[in-house]
Amino acid sequence: MSSLTLSKEEEKRLKGLGFLNNKGTDNFSARILTVNGKVTAAQHRAMADAAEKFGNGILTFTTRQTVEVQGIPYEKLEEVSPARDTFDLMVLKMAADRNIPILGICRGLQLMNVAFGGTLYQDLPTQHPSSVNHRQKESGTTTTHPISIIKGSKLADITGQEVLQVNTFHHQAIQKLAPGFKITAWAPDSIAEAIEAYPIRQMIGVQFHPEIFTAAGDTTMHKLFKFLVNKADTFNLAKDIHSRILSIDTHTDTPLWFKNGYSVGLRKDNMVSIPKMEEGKLDAQFLAAFIWQGKRDDASSQKAVESTTRLIQSIYDEVEQYKDFCGIALTEEDLVRLKNEGKKAFFIGIENGYAIGKDLKNIKKYKQMGVNYITLCHSYDNDICHSSTHTEDATQGLTQFGREVVKEMNRLGIMIDISHASEGTFWDVIKYSTQPIIASHSSSKALCDHDRNLTDEQLRALAKNGGVAQLCLLDAYINKNPKAASVCDAAEHLDHMIKVAGIDHVGIGTDFDGGGGLQGCKGDNDLINLTIKMIEKGYTEEDLRKIWGGNLLRVMKQVQEAPLLSSKKRR
Numbered sequence: 001m002s003s004l005t006l007s008k009e010e011e012k013r014l015k016g017l018g019f020l021n022n023k024g025t026d027n028f029s030a031r032i033l034t035v036n037g038k039v040t041a042a043q044h045r046a047m048a049d050a051a052e053k054f055g056n057g058i059l060t061f062t063t064r065q066t067v068e069v070q071g072i073p074y075e076k077l078e079e080v081s082p083a084r085d086t087f088d089l090m091v092l093k094m095a096a097d098r099n100i101p102i103l104g105i106c107r108g109l110q111l112m113n114v115a116f117g118g119t120l121y122q123d124l125p126t127q128h129p130s131s132v133n134h135r136q137k138e139s140g141t142t143t144t145h146p147i148s149i150i151k152g153s154k155l156a157d158i159t160g161q162e163v164l165q166v167n168t169f170h171h172q173a174i175q176k177l178a179p180g181f182k183i184t185a186w187a188p189d190s191i192a193e194a195i196e197a198y199p200i201r202q203m204i205g206v207q208f209h210p211e212i213f214t215a216a217g218d219t220t221m222h223k224l225f226k227f228l229v230n231k232a233d234t235f236n237l238a239k240d241i242h243s244r245i246l247s248i249d250t251h252t253d254t255p256l257w258f259k260n261g262y263s264v265g266l267r268k269d270n271m272v273s274i275p276k277m278e279e280g281k282l283d284a285q286f287l288a289a290f291i292w293q294g295k296r297d298d299a300s301s302q303k304a305v306e307s308t309t310r311l312i313q314s315i316y317d318e319v320e321q322y323k324d325f326c327g328i329a330l331t332e333e334d335l336v337r338l339k340n341e342g343k344k345a346f347f348i349g350i351e352n353g354y355a356i357g358k359d360l361k362n363i364k365k366y367k368q369m370g371v372n373y374i375t376l377c378h379s380y381d382n383d384i385c386h387s388s389t390h391t392e393d394a395t396q397g398l399t400q401f402g403r404e405v406v407k408e409m410n411r412l413g414i415m416i417d418i419s420h421a422s423e424g425t426f427w428d429v430i431k432y433s434t435q436p437i438i439a440s441h442s443s444s445k446a447l448c449d450h451d452r453n454l455t456d457e458q459l460r461a462l463a464k465n466g467g468v469a470q471l472c473l474l475d476a477y478i479n480k481n482p483k484a485a486s487v488c489d490a491a492e493h494l495d496h497m498i499k500v501a502g503i504d505h506v507g508i509g510t511d512f513d514g515g516g517g518l519q520g521c522k523g524d525n526d527l528i529n530l531t532i533k534m535i536e537k538g539y540t541e542e543d544l545r546k547i548w549g550g551n552l553l554r555v556m557k558q559v560q561e562a563p564l565l566s567s568k569k570r571r
Helices: 008-016 041-054 082-097 107-115 154-159 210-215 219-244 254-260 274-280 298-321 332-340 361-368 400-412 423-432 456-465 487-501 524-536 541-570
Strands: 019-021 027-033 059-061 066-073 102-105 119-121 145-149 163-166 173-176 182-186 192-196 203-206 248-252 284-290 326-328 344-351 371-375 415-417 468-471 506-508
Touching: 008 019, 027 041, 041 059, 041 066, 082 102, 082 107, 102 107, 102 219, 107 119, 107 173, 107 192, 107 203, 145 154, 145 192, 154 182, 154 192, 154 203, 154 219, 173 192, 203 219, 210 219, 219 524, 219 541, 248 344, 248 506, 248 541, 254 284, 254 298, 274 344, 274 524, 284 298, 284 371, 298 326, 298 344, 298 361, 326 332, 332 344, 332 541, 361 371, 361 400, 400 415, 400 423, 400 541, 415 541, 423 456, 456 468, 456 487, 468 487, 468 541, 487 506, 487 524, 506 541, 524 541
Parallel strands: 102 203, 248 284, 284 344, 326 344, 344 371, 371 415, 468 506
Antiparallel strands: 019 027, 027 066, 059 066, 119 173, 145 163, 145 182, 182 192, 192 203
16 A cells, blocks of 8 residues: 655646656656657667666556556656756757856766766666765755865866865766766765866866855865866957957868768858857868879879869859858958958868869969969879878979979969978978968877878978968877877977977868867867967967968968069069
8 A cells, every 4th residue: 555645736746757656556657758669779778777777677568659667666756857958958068069168066067977978877876875875964065975086187186185075965976977078086985076078178077066165165166166267268268369360270171071962051060160160260261172182194184173173163152052151262351351241251272283184274274263272282192293191202202294383383373282292292392482382281290200290390491481381180190199189289289380380380270071170179169179278378369360360361462462473573
């Protein structure tokens, strides 16, 4: 017989949550709705697990094609609000997408873990029984158990403590940790009491309630909120700086995806889009018409020209579709105009000089189509030059045709891009180009010994040439252990390149949608995270103005004006 007496209001509330009283008992059933009675294997396992942990181990399939977990004691029923869960997870994800500093407290820590792929103990007393009572009845200012803080963690740095006495008001806790986070504090019963994604992302979560102690005058707990405010100030400073400067990413391979239905106007899985540019406070993007290296016979070369032409046209078509939000930029003036109109700007580049074919006239054709730079080669040698990878001889450089290409690009005012080029090609271009050159997406070889990266000697020569090297965010170019590559490593590369080449000769070219992407910087929306890291290293607004676009725009203007100056001299 049942000894439980519930009010009609309580019965109605529980029914609204999906809990039905098992008549004659103190237990309840949790009703689970299905779609036409269909249940996946994973859902079966989850329901079976719930039946064992919370009920009597029995699942009942009803005539209405629902499933019931039976035998749940009343005291285990908790307030459930799917609408609140959805809202909270959405807000958290949106904040994380914009790299807003986040401090999660209690449920906030749990939300953080779930949002990024972790799981929870749904009920600690039954799933993780211990002598530690995580749901104290004492006031919030009363400490009930200690936590051990991991040395070297941000939490240890903030608090200056290895052990803290904390309060506790929860019946759920982290079971499986979300990827990208680390546990930084433990309760005596091995329950995670703090997690952080720092320094890759400015996210910290604690299971206890520091706000209660802070309100009571605790200075140690107050340091958590001071940390959050300081990080928020840096974030706001980064946003303010981006509102005043011109920011450009000099290399993405996004046009490759247009044929698959991808659109720059929609926030999809691709790294580059107008919404993500807005979130990351990026003004302009170079969209590269990339062409794979093929056979070097006349027929194959002509096909490469045709394919490149179609890719460039697809950029114009895509931008036209979203003309209310973006536009094609050919010059710095175009970029300024578009920013003043509240629009994003897209410049055009070509990756792989194979696109030129065997006819110098194609360079003029591409110039007329709005192309601002051409990367001389890709991952294999071509008719212009030798590549840094899969090459017959990296000491070899420009061919005779390649020298003519360099001369023609100088004449027409197209920037020469030496990313992917062999060292021999690099030194030849330095020798034969009459204009500054760029490396649209290359990193530091001194920090990561990869054939695609630039040596310190090359960086100094590029600076002497008046050119600019744009940091690439491809993981294998950033860290010898690509899986560990992060935005922190990228900031170290940028810092090193500046120290070697000077602040006037560096920039950023992500290689997004073409292999680029690191922990903490996986798309346009994350680029402000790199700005934050550079601010924390002491770089000023004027420095960031140069890094994010000023240096590249200077080179582009000089290259574009060279034909005009040459024409005036001839007159």
